[in-house]
Amino acid sequence: MARLRLAVLASGRGSNLQALIDAIADGQLAAAIVGVFSDKPDAPALERARHAGLPARALRPRDFTTRLAYDRALFEQVDQAGADLIVCAGYMRLISQPQVQPRVGRMLNIHPSLLPAFKGLHTHQQALDAGVDVHGASVHFLAPELDGGPVISQARVPVVSGEDAATLGRRVLAREHPLLVQTLRLFAAARVALVDGVVHLDGHAVHAPLQLDRDDRFGPATWAG
Numbered sequence: 653m654a655r656l657r658l659a660v661l662a663s664g665r666g667s668n669l670q671a672l673i674d675a676i677a678d679g680q681l682a683a684a685i686v687g688v689f690s691d692k693p694d695a696p697a698l699e700r701a702r703h704a705g706l707p708a709r710a711l712r713p714r715d716f717t718t719r720l721a722y723d724r725a726l727f728e729q730v731d732q733a734g735a736d737l738i739v740c741a742g743y744m745r746l747i748s749q750p751q752v753q754p755r756v757g758r759m760l761n762i763h764p765s766l767l768p769a770f771k772g773l774h775t776h777q778q779a780l781d782a783g784v785d786v787h788g789a790s791v792h793f794l795a796p797e798l799d800g801g802p803v804i805s806q807a808r809v810p811v812v813s814g815e816d817a818a819t820l821g822r823r824v825l826a827r828e829h830p831l832l833v834q835t836l837r838l839f840a841a842a843r844v845a846l847v848d849g850v851v852h853l854d855g856h857a858v859h860a861p862l863q864l865d866r867d868d869r870f871g872p873a874t875w876a877g
């Protein structure tokens with residue numbers, strides 16, 4: 653079977669990108685990264701990509717007059733790379749509706765909270781301020797609204813009393829990496845798809861996000877209906 657072709661969008665550190673690079677190199681993920689794209693020319697993510705011998709490109713928003721023009725140029729390049737799936741892994745720019753809409757079902761994002769809780773920025777502080785016992789991360793299909801779109805999978809992280817946002821964030825990040833890899837393994841095996849706005853696994857609508865367990869496996873799915 654042809655390997656899943658991934659494009660990765662990243663603005664910063666790129667630890668999720670690195671997790672994908674490592675999982676592919678280890679034979680854990682039957683995929684190929686066909687391009688890494690960034691809005692920040694000095695993003696460490698681009699360095700990681702180049703180090704792994706992957707095509708890496710930055711387009712600077714300030715070289716474009718509007719968001720629409722920037723996104724059009726960016727996605728022209730993404731399309732040229734010929735990806736099956738576009739993964740936003742720490743891509744910190746809003747993507748305009750005309751670029752999201754035609755790619756719904758082919759674009760994923762990883763977000764550091766248990767969506768729909770704590771959208772936007774500073775999610776770990778938001779979780780601490782809200783006093784929740786359990787926080788975590790989600791992988792979801794991209795929809796035009798910020799951090800919206802059907803959630804595919806989640807990893808839960810218990811909040812330790814007295815910890816600060818940085819510590820909690822590190823513990824969540826450590827679970828993001830297996831969450832992203834295991835979710836992409838489902839795509840590589842053609843097991844997951846978005847059908848009429850609903851996540852399907854093995855051809856069945858999924859009622860609730862898949863939950864990654866401590867052994868980095870997904871627990872039994874809850875089928876809808």
Ligand code: GRF
Pocket residue numbers: 662663664665666667668669697741742743762763764789825828
């Ligand atoms: C992660 O926490 C991800 O969930 C969020 O941005 C961060 C990116 O981290 N969207 P990295 O660049 O992958 O290290």
